[in-house]
Amino acid sequence: MTNYNKDQEYLFIIDNIIKNEEFKKIEDIKHHNTNRLNHSLKVSYYSYKIAKALKLDYKDVAVGGLLHDFYTSKISDCDKITDKIKLFSTKHPKDAVDNSLTYFSLTDKEINIIETHMFPIDYKVPKYAESWIVSFVDKVLSLGEVSQKFGYKFSYILNMYLLFLLNAIK
Numbered sequence: 001m002t003n004y005n006k007d008q009e010y011l012f013i014i015d016n017i018i019k020n021e022e023f024k025k026i027e028d029i030k031h032h033n034t035n036r037l038n039h040s041l042k043v044s045y046y047s048y049k050i051a052k053a054l055k056l057d058y059k060d061v062a063v064g065g066l067l068h069d070f071y072t073s074k075i076s077d078c079d080k081i082t083d084k085i086k087l088f089s090t091k092h093p094k095d096a097v098d099n100s101l102t103y104f105s106l107t108d109k110e111i112n113i114i115e116t117h118m119f120p121i122d123y124k125v126p127k128y129a130e131s132w133i134v135s136f137v138d139k140v141l142s143l144g145e146v147s148q149k150f151g152y153k154f155s156y157i158l159n160m161y162l163l164f165l166l167n168a169i170k
Contacts, residue, residue: 064113
């Protein structure tokens, strides 16, 4: 992963979230082929870099991207396949918003970023360019993480595509 921990401005933006004890618990939850914390940091940081290059609201993108999967349920907790599908597609964005609002103050844009990050799998359409960025980056990174089960070539191609996109908009 890109060295987000060397980007002082980014670290300043996410500092209160990263230090939150409840948020830290997502590191223990498996997510794709990584854990929920690592996935969220990647989505947040890549989205932040894209938004900053496009002169958009990169602070809200960093926060919304980091909190997009801040929910406590796990797919393994669901008994029925219909419950797993519902959690995956529509329930977890709402849960992430509710959970985030319990611990943090959020802007309307940050809420929209979190609640629409599953578009087009979920029917909620993003209202802001920043929400579209997080949704797109989440899909690319998720595909890359899931593809690691099938070999690193596909994951490598997706990561190269994302890096190409980042460099193209600079």
